Amino acid sequence: MKRPEFYRAQTGQIKKDIFSWNLKIKPYEDADEQGWEGIKFNHPLPPPAGEGQDGEESAPSRSRGMNKTGGSKMIDWKELSDLVKTRRSIRRFQDRPVPEEILVKAVELATWAPNSGNQQSWRFYIVTNRELIHKMADAVKAKTELMASWPEAKQFGETVARWRKTSDFFRGAPACIAVLMGRYSSIADQILHARGEQDPVAREVHSWRDLGASCLQTVAAASTYLCLFLHYFGLGTTWMAGPIQAKREIEELLQVPPDWDFVAVIPVGYPAENPETRPRKPVQEVIKFFR
Ligand SMILES: Cc1cc2nc3c(=O)[nH]c(=O)nc-3n(C[C@H](O)[C@H](O)[C@H](O)COP(=O)(O)O)c2cc1C
Helix, strand or coil, X not given: CCCCHHHHCCCCCCCHHXXXXXXXXXXXXXXXXXXXXXXXXXXXXXXXXXXXXXXXXXXXXXXXXXXXXXXXXXXXXXXXXXXXXXXXXXXCECCCCCCHXXXXXXXXXXXXXXCHHHCCCEEEEEECCHHHHHHHHHHHHHHHHHHHHCHHHHHHHHHHHHXXXXXXXHHHCCEEEEEEEECCCCHHHHHHHHHCCCCHHHHHHHHHHHHCCHHHHHHHHHHHHHHHHHHHCCCEECCECHHHHHHHHHHHHHCCCCCEEEEEEEEEECXXXXXXXXXXXXHHHHCCCCC
16 A cells, blocks of 8 residues: 555654654554554544544534534545645646636635634735736746846855746746735734834834734735645646745736735646655654643
């Protein structure tokens, strides 16, 4: 049986004592397909889809699509897991248009992403006009060339050479979604702004809020959903933050209003490549329980 990538990283018994925290991982052979079986949870996981604890479920829980233990009955876990794990960043596309209704459907569902204060401070500009896509790509390429020409870039020779070849690959996509972030001022932001720079505590809190800007987290949540839903429809995407280097030029091309910021491009198209899976770190490396 072919094991998912996740398992290939997990060879043999992972000894409890190599972690400073208390995760118990079973040997490779014993773990189940989803990899959860080997991890000791304080609370049992809900049973798999369709398997309520004692058969029948109550009408109210059914109406919410949940079983008694709170597990969703709507989607099979294996299917969901396959969908997530088979999404790849796609950088070469077939010369085949993408139906607009699919793009709209995926964006509509992506707007159900969690977002800060339910402000929904996102916009998705869908560009299928070839000339416009080329102009956006030209702007990114020009900025790449400029940055590559700086003496400071010399020490990164190989990486810069690769970057010069790939930074504008989205020009080959039949559709590009420009993701815009809305400026959003929460009550905490307003308090900090009023308090000003003179108070060191206010300054520190302000810097933390800037670091984890909730408006950026908001568009990131929607972008994640979007890439996944487009993959569901058989479409390839790559989430690209790189084009922000041509922010002003792209905002001019797309006539972005002054209180919105262009932050990413998601090229979309039917894949013309089947890239290798980029491996993920074993889950025990990225989580930590405080029990
Ligand atoms: C915030 C963010 C920015 C990214 N920016 C770029 C980019 O500018 N260019 C690019 O080719 N890929 C970009 N990627 C794609 C990553 O390289 C890719 O997701 C990662 O290597 C894992 O591969 P996978 O998506 O196939 O699983 C970005 C991904 C994220 C989440």
